Amino acid sequence: MQSEPDTSPRRWRVETALPVCKLGAAVLFAALGAVFADGDPVRLGAGLLVGAVLLGWGVRDLVAPVRLAVDPEGVTVIRGFAGRRHIPWSEIERITVDTRPRLGLATETLEIDRGTSLHLFSRYDLGVAPREVAEVLHAVRAAGPTGGGPAH
Incomplete structure (x- = not known):
């Protein structure tokens, strides 16, 4: 007897260790910029700039960790910062x-092509291999109320 595919709502998110590493690297670059600046404002600025970019990237991962979700009606993707x-x-x-x-x-x-927009997700965005997520998306789409729509 073949079991039905799991079509319950699912979410994929950034693994917790990733934003922690980004925030740690932000502090490290800012500190290194300050320590090795040796009075040079360009070195200090470069270290602080890299630290600020990593800080923003890490904060985004904390504020909006869920990058992709699926339910029988469709998918929810991240848009903009959060x-x-x-x-x-x-x-x-x-x-x-x-x-x-x-x-x-x-x-x-993983590529979700909407025609007017393309949504891209890496393993780091999803926390699992993109191929696994694609299989779940195809199964939920096929079992949905419309029977799937366009093919892959």
Whole structure:
């Protein structure tokens, strides 16, 4: 007997360790900029700038850790710094996983193509492999009230 796919609402989020590392690196770069500036405002500014960028990136991960959610009606994606946007299945043209070799390793990116916008998610955004998320999205979409809409 074949079991039905799990179509309950699901969410994927940034792993907790990632923003902690970003915030730690922000403090480290700001401190190194101050220590090694040696009176040079450019060095100090560079260290503080890198620290500020990492701080903003880490804060975003804390404020909006959920990057993608799915329910029978569609998906919810992150928008802007910490906003959200619900996209119904009828507006989604394709859900694919792009795999590319980089530095001897294969990297995967989940792509949700809406036609007018493309939403990209890495393993770091989702906390799991993009291929696993794509499988769940396809299953929820196929089991949804409209029966799926456009193919992948």
